[in-house]
Amino acid sequence: MDWDAFAVSLKLAAWTAAVLLPAGLLLARTLAFRRVPARGLVEALVAAPLVLPPTVLGFYLLTLMGGASPLGAVWTRLFGHPLAFSFEGLLAASVIFNLPFAVQPMQRAFEALPTDVRPAAWVSGLSPWRTFWAVELPLAWPGVLSAFALTFAHTMGEFGVVLMVGGSIPGETRTLALSVYDRTQAFDTQAAGVMSAVLLGVSVVAIAAAYGATGRVGRRHG
């Protein structure tokens, strides 16, 4: 069992969820409630990671973050190391790759709010900010929970983008999924088997927790 890889995976999943929850919430709410110019294009861009080969996305991100790119050059000047093949670069890639897993469940949850509950809150004297906390979020909570679980589990298991952008540096960018690949290549089936079982367990527990909580919230409001 590669505990370093396990720690990197957990750290990456936690950070990705921490960044994507507020950012995804804002984007999901905007798409659900506001008039967005070129909505079709924005939604297509958000959903693109679902169908794009991870290697293709990884290639573009690597090009964007590499030392030769303006972003990569600025990053190296500021922090003294390149963005590509660093944990920060991996996190940026993970955030982009997980965008649909975070945004779509929350967007659907906001769109499914009962008709007129938001206007009803406003005419009840609640500011848009109070309406968000007192009405929108409690009702869209199952979507937020699903978004968290999907993002977390998906990051734990991501392989292609992580390999392209992170480069499998032990203790820095080598995740559990990459370690499974390494161990399999080295015919260490026992270690690969243990780590695969851990990833399977984490995925099942995360999804089950989300479904369970969603069901409870649904029954509570039903």
Add this chain to the structure above:
Amino acid sequence: MADGLDVQLRETAPIPLELELSCAPGELLGVVGPSGAGKTTLLRAIAGLHPLGAGHVRCGDSTWFDKASGVNLAPHRRRVGLVFQEHALFPHLTALQNVALAMGHHPKAERAARAAELLTRVHLQGLEGRKPSALSGGQRQRVAIARALAREPQVLLLDEPFSAVDRRTRASLQAQIAELHQGLAIPMLLVTHDVEEVERLADSIALLDNGVVRLAGAPSQVLRDPLAQRLVFGEG
């Protein structure tokens, strides 16, 4: 107009509106007209839920919208009580919490007791702890009325509040509105399709068609007009 509601709206799209109407404190103005006449849009415009091109919305000393002077208060800054057609209660909150949430202007400690008082006023004592899903259609609409009153509104707007309930419930809700009408000294607007209802409850009627007030006055006078017969009853 110093007291009451004074509305002048002009709008070309998406729904054409060109109307002026007023409603005195304590008056119940019935708004009738065929589907698509702009009745619901009128109420939403007063509440600030429908953007307006021109005109003004004033109530008492407050100006909520005035295109000329650039005033346009957000819905939560207008003291409006609005009862929606489909109640629009907050499904995750109990009846008491639904009402208490509209009492942001009162200290937190007082809200529950005041909300309970309002629920008693609409004859829902004992049901404070129920969520909307555990209430009947008529009970939900009573909670919606209590919530609208919780805001201590300067105007009460009722958007076809009886359309989604059965005949018996409708009769008891009408009695509830009549009772409120007796005790409230604010302008009340009731949008309805039901002519008998408006005749029984309203002090005056505005007949809307295509976003324009075609007739206004006492119910007996307006409803006897051949135009009303044609637009409301579909005769002639």
